[in-house]
Structures are given as structure tokens and as C-alpha cells.
Amino acid sequence: xxxxxxxLKPECVWKEFQGIMGVPRPSKREEKMVAYLEKWAKDHKIDxxxxxxxxxxxxxxxxxxxxxxxxxxxxxxxxxVCEKNGxxxxxxxxxxxxxxxxxxxxxxxxxxxxxxxxxxxxxALAVIADKNVKHGPLECIFTVDExxxxxxxxxxxxxxxxxxxxxNLDNEEEGEICIGCAGGMDTIVKIxxxxxxxxxxxxxxxxKVSGLKGGHSGDDINKNLANANKxxxxxLWQSTNDFDLRIYDIQGGNLRNAIAREAxxxxxxxxxxxEAFEKFVATMEKNFQNEYHIAEPTISVKTWKSDTTADVxxxxxxxxxxxxxxxxxxxxxxxMSQTIPNFVETSTNLASVKKKEGYFFIxxxxxxxxxxxxxxxxxxxxxxxxxxxxxxxxxxxxxxxTPNPDSAICAIAEKVYKKRFGKxxxxxxxxxxxxxxxxxxKIAGMDMISFGPTLRxxxxxxxxxxxxxxxxxxxxxxxxxxxxxxx
Numbered sequence: 001x002x003x004x005x006x007x008l009k010p011e012c013v014w015k016e017f018q019g020i021m022g023v024p025r026p027s028k029r030e031e032k033m034v035a036y037l038e039k040w041a042k043d044h045k046i047d048x049x050x051x052x053x054x055x056x057x058x059x060x061x062x063x064x065x066x067x068x069x070x071x072x073x074x075x076x077x078x079x080x081v082c083e084k085n086g087x088x089x090x091x092x093x094x095x096x097x098x099x100x101x102x103x104x105x106x107x108x109x110x111x112x113x114x115x116x117x118x119x120x121x122x123x124a125l126a127v128i129a130d131k132n133v134k135h136g137p138l139e140c141i142f143t144v145d146e147x148x149x150x151x152x153x154x155x156x157x158x159x160x161x162x163x164x165x166x167x168n169l170d171n172e173e174e175g176e177i178c179i180g181c182a183g184g185m186d187t188i189v190k191i192x193x194x195x196x197x198x199x200x201x202x203x204x205x206x207x208k209v210s211g212l213k214g215g216h217s218g219d220d221i222n223k224n225l226a227n228a229n230k231x232x233x234x235x236l237w238q239s240t241n242d243f244d245l246r247i248y249d250i251q252g253g254n255l256r257n258a259i260a261r262e263a264x265x266x267x268x269x270x271x272x273x274x275e276a277f278e279k280f281v282a283t284m285e286k287n288f289q290n291e292y293h294i295a296e297p298t299i300s301v302k303t304w305k306s307d308t309t310a311d312v313x314x315x316x317x318x319x320x321x322x323x324x325x326x327x328x329x330x331x332x333x334x335x336m337s338q339t340i341p342n343f344v345e346t347s348t349n350l351a352s353v354k355k356k357e358g359y360f361f362i363x364x365x366x367x368x369x370x371x372x373x374x375x376x377x378x379x380x381x382x383x384x385x386x387x388x389x390x391x392x393x394x395x396x397x398x399x400x401x402t403p404n405p406d407s408a409i410c411a412i413a414e415k416v417y418k419k420r421f422g423k424x425x426x427x428x429x430x431x432x433x434x435x436x437x438x439x440x441x442k443i444a445g446m447d448m449i450s451f452g453p454t455l456r457x458x459x460x461x462x463x464x465x466x467x468x469x470x471x472x473x474x475x476x477x478x479x480x481x482x483x484x485x486x487x
Contacts, residue, residue, distance in 0.1 A: 002099040005106070008467055010474045012130045016122035021114060022096040027079040027148040029093060030054055037078065037142055044129060053144060053155040060128050060138035069136025069484040071163035074127065076120030076170055077146030077153075077435065081255055081459045084111040086210065086262060088461070105456075105464040115465040116458045117146070120169030123477055135481040139163045146170075146435055147257060147459075150398050153435035158443045165409050167480065168436050168450035172219060172458060174469035175421075177413050178450035179404060180429030181437055182218065182344075182367040183374055185397025186256055187381045189362035191325065191390045193318040197311065198246065202268040204306035207235055207281060209252075211300035214261030214460035217349035218367055218432030221259070222333050224295045226288065228263035229253050229350050233326040235284050235301065236265060240323060242280065243273045246313040247322070253352035256365045257433075258459040260351065266308055278303055322360055325388030326353065329364065334377050337369070344431040346373040348381060362390075367431060369400050401437035401448070403429055408485060409447045416479040421472070451476065 005018040019040075025033035037056045041048040048058045056078075062069060082092040088110030098109035107113060124140045127133050139161060143152030171178050198204075209228040213220075229252040239245040245267050252263025269277045285301035292299055314322075331350040337343040346368035354361045364381050368374035374397070382392045404410070410427065417425040440446045453469035456462070 002096070004101050005099050008106070008470070010126070010471055012126040013119070013122050013470055013474050016125040016129070017118055020118045020122055021099060024093050024095070025079050025114070026082045026092050027145050030079050030144045033078045034144070040125065046128060049160055051155065051157060051160065053152055055144055055152045055156060056142045057160050058128065058140040060140065062136045063134050066134055066136045068486050070165055070487055071137040071139060072135065072481060072484050073139045073141060073161065073163040073166040074124040075141040075143070075166055075168050075435065075439070076117045076124055077143045078121055079145055079147050080114035080116065080118060081112050081147050081258065083214070083254060083258065083261075083460055085461050102464070104468060105466055107464045108461070111461055112459065113463040113465065115455055115463065116172065117170045119453060119465060119470065123169055123474060126474070127477065127481065133478055133481065136484045143435060147255070149395070150433065150435055150438055153438040154398070156439060156442060161443060164443075164445050164447060165484070166436065166439065166446055166448040167409070167477070168434060168448060169452055169477070170434060171450045171452035172455040174452070174454045174466070174472050176426045176428060176451065177410060177417070178430050178434070179407060179410055179427055180369070181401045181434040182369045182431050183371060183398055183400035183437060184365060184367040184433045185374060185378055186395040187364045187366060187378050188393045188395070189325070189364070189385045189390045190359045191318060191322050191362070191385075191388060192359045193314040195312040196315055198268045198313050201271050202246065203271050203274060204248070204308050204310065205267050205269050205274070205277065205303050206264060206306045207232065207267060207301070207303045208262070208264045209301050210262045211298040212261045212296055213457070213462060215259050215457060216432060216459045217257045217259055217347070217351065217365055218430070219458065221347045221349065221431065222344050224292070225259055226292045226296045226299060227331050227350055228260040229326065229353050230331055231288055231301065232263040232265060233323060235281060236267065237323045237327050239267070239277065239280065240319065243269055243277050245269055247319050248308070248310050248313050249355050250353050250360065251355065255459065256351045256363050257349070258351065259349060261460060263353070266306055266310065268313055321388035321390065325385045325390060326350070326362070329384050330377070330380055335373060340429065343429070345369055346377050347431065348377050367433065369429065369431070371400070398433060399437045399441045401434060401440055404447070407447050407449065410449050412483050412485070413449055413451070413480055416483050417476055420475055420479055
């Protein structure tokens with residue numbers, strides 16, 4: 001199925017990536033990937049340790065002649081975001097990812113590809129397996145649950161790590177060296193409801209927002225992408241006023257760190273107003289297409305008579321609180337950096353809205369490179385939903401990674417990149433979260449950089465990797481290892 005991957009270069013990296021694509025590895029359910037890495041280590045006669053949380057740490061001796069180098073840590077996360085198109089049949093707990101070659105890019109067939117961060121894991125394994133790669137002592141850390149809470153990095157035991165130079169292989173732009181990232185936290189909301197009979201003379205309709213790009217809530221938050229939860233709320237909020245709409249169900253978005261691509265509601269409309277309602281939804285679609293004609297060219301808002309057997313709706317007071325809370329909940333860039341041009345400092349993402357038994361579960365995520373600003377935007381979300389009579393809780397969050405202008409490993413990376421490719425790399429901080437913040441917070445004196453090949457559309461079924469940049473990523477990695485500082 002994925003033999004096409006084996007035709008790509010460098011062969012050693014793509015061979016490992018092909019193997020990884022065959023292993024189901026959703027966040028928090030990485031047991032099959034953990035077992036895969038354990039078997040891989042045994043097959044290659046590599047010492048390893050499995051931490052209680054599931055992290056795998058492989059200890060690799062230096063190649064001949066490189067014994068005098070400092071230990072380098074290669075770090076990547078084994079879990080992947082599991083998103084698929086609505087019409088795609090795929091079980092992320094059982095089915096392998098299907099690779100599709102499209103020109104200069106490798107995609108998946110209707111799902112996320114898992115190159116975030118499967119390609120980082122593959123590169124680290126390739127370093128170990130390829131006898132032509134020269135390196136000093138290595139510690140390869142493969143963490144669990146990066147995507148839904150950075151649990152693996154948070155539970156990493158410092159006693160298991162001896163190295164103090166870390167190469168994080170989880171960046172998404174070839175030619176960039178990342179030296180800092182934002183911290184983040186989640187704000188979780190519950191709005192409790194009661195059910196009551198649907199009003200007499202009302203008929204059920206479904207409303208669906210789809211065709212959006214989605215994307216990473218850190219990397220893509222400044223691209224003016226539409227959020228399906230916000231668009232659906234706009235339709236429902238105005239329809240409540242214009243058509244006395246009543247809500248039975250809302251399901252929108254999926255993951256805390258993904259911008260919502262699709263959202264659907266089941267509603268009840270007075271039978272004598274259905275034609276007007278259909279025209280209104282069509283008008284809203286045109287409005288949204290006009291608002292997002294550049295960023296979201298395939299935006300779709302449709303409605304149709306529902307075949308639901310439900311004959312109940314949520315109570316009116318809860319509907320009022322829910323829609324007003326969602327409409328006023330901030331989403332997107334909150335502040336741009338005052339010190340770094342065109343850099344997002346603070347943002348928030350209205351990630352998902354799910355009807356559960358007895359309550360609506362709303363998940364939002366906040367990011368900022370300034371700790372106090374991160375707390376402020378979380379308080380903003382909390383205040384919004386306090387006014388909606390909701391139950392609001394915050395997660396502990398994770399720290400940002402403060403750039404180190406005196407980083408020795410960054411200086412080495414800059415030098416070898418220029419020597420290899422004849423141009424200066426971009427050294428920058430990013431708005432997305434990386435495990436480096438947590439690892440650096442737990443282990444004092446860690447000198448870190450992050451880099452990788454070019455990925456686009458991560459956290460969505462449009463995820464893809466630019467094939468040519470994998471060779472450059474690999475060459476860059478090998479060069480850094482060759483130039484590792486001496487003890």
C-alpha cells in the first residue's frame with residue numbers, strides 16, 4: 001500500500017517512515033507504537049528504557065572515532081493527530097495511514113499523514129540504523145501524548161537523561177532553526193442543559209459548515225482561517241432571533257490544537273418558516289464566502305431536513321447561554337509581539353463543541369510567549385462563559401521556551417547549514433508549543449534547537465510533507481551530529 005514511500009530519498013529515512021505509517025498511534029493510545037519501538041530497539045540490539053508513561057529512551061554508543069563528543073539527545077513524539085474527512089472510512093486505532101504521492105508532496109488518503117512527528121521519529125531511527133552516519137553518544141527520546149497535553153515530556157524522568165544538548169525534530173519549515181516557543185493551557189467549559197419537547201409545528205433540520213482548511217492552532221492561527229464553530233454559531237444565533245430556532249444537538253471540531261474544520265447542528269424550525277430558513281442559510285453561506293474568499297475558497301454552509309427521530313430540544317435558557325457564550329468567546333490572534341515583527345504573541349482557539357449527556361463540552365486552548373498574557377486570555381475566555389452560567393476549569397498548562405541567544409548548538413547548526421546549503425538559516429521562535437519548554441524546565445542547563453522538513457496543513461487531512469526537504473533535513477541533521485562539540 002505504501003510502497004511509493006520506498007522510492008523516495010533519503011531511503012533510510014523513508015524506510016523508517018513507511019514502517020511508522022503502518023502503526024496506529026493516536027494520542028493517549030500509543031501502546032502499539034510503544035511496542036513497535038521496543039521491538040525495533042531489540043532487533044537493532046539497542047539498549048532502551050520504557051518509562052511508566054510510555055516514553056521510550058534509546059541509548060546509542062558513539063560510532064568509531066566519535067567517542068570524545070558530548071552526548072546529543074534526539075527527541076521526537078510518537079503520537080499523531082487523528083483527523084479525517086467526513087466521508088473517509090478510517091479507524092485510527094486499527095488502520096494504517098495510506099500514502100498518496102501528489103507532485104512534490106506526500107499526502108495521506110483523506111486523513112492526517114502523521115508526518116507530525118512521524119518524520120522526526122523516522123529520522124532518529126535512521127541515524128541509529130544507518131552505519132554511514134557518524135555520531136557521538138546519543139540518547140533518543142520518543143515521547144507519548146505530545147498533541148493532547150505534552151504528557152510524555154511532562155512525565156519525563158530527568159534521571160533517565162544524561163545529555164545536555166537536545167535536537168528536537170518536530171519543526172515544520174525547512175531552513176528554519178527554532179530557538180523558542182509559546183507556552184499554552186486549555187480552558188474547559190461545561191454548560192448543563194435540560195431536555196424538553198420540541199414545540200408543536202416544528203420540523204427538524206441539519207445545518208453543516210464544512211469545506212474549511214482547518215490547521216494547527218499555533219502555526220496557522222494568524223492566517224485568517226475560518227473556524228467552523230464560530231460560523232455555525234453565527235447561523236444559529238441569528239436564526240434564534242429570526243426564526244425562533246431551537247437546538248437539539250451541536251457537534252463541532254475535534255482537537256484542542258486544531259482549528260475546527262467542520263461543525264454540524266440538529267435544530268427545529270417552525271414548519272411555516274422552513275423555506276425562509278433555507279434561504280437565510282444560503283445567504284449566510286454567501287456572506288461567509290465573501291468574508292473568507294481568499295483564505296477559505298471552498299467554504300460550505302448547507303441545511304436540509306433531518307431524518308432524526310429525536311423530538312426534544314435543549315431548554316431555552318441553556319440555548320441562550322450556549323449561543324451567546326460561543327458567539328462572544330474570543331478566537332484567533334489576541335496580541336502580536338511588540339519585539340518580534342510579524343510574530344504572534346498571544347492567541348486562543350475555540351477548538352471543539354460537543355453535546356454530551358446532560359451538558360455541552362467546550363474546549364478552548366490559549367497560547368502566549370508571555371506567561372501573564374497567557375493567563376489573561378484564559379481569564380477572558382473564563383469571564384465570557386461565566387456570563388453564560390457555565391462551569392469553567394483551566395488545565396495546568398505548559399511553559400514556553402525562552403530563546404537562548406548564546407546557544408552553542410545553535411551556533412554550530414547555523415555554521416553547518418550555511419556550509420551545506422550556501423545560505424543563512426532563519427533563526428526564530430514560533431507560536432506553536434514544543435516539548436522543549438517542558439524539557440528545559442525540568443532539566444537545567446539543556447541547550448536546545450528544533451528543526452525539520454517542510455510540512456503544511458498539519459492537524460488536518462490536508463497534512464503533507466515536501467519530499468525534497470526531507471533530504472535537506474537529513475543532511476542537516478547528519479552534519480550537526482558530525483560537528484557535535486567535544487567533551
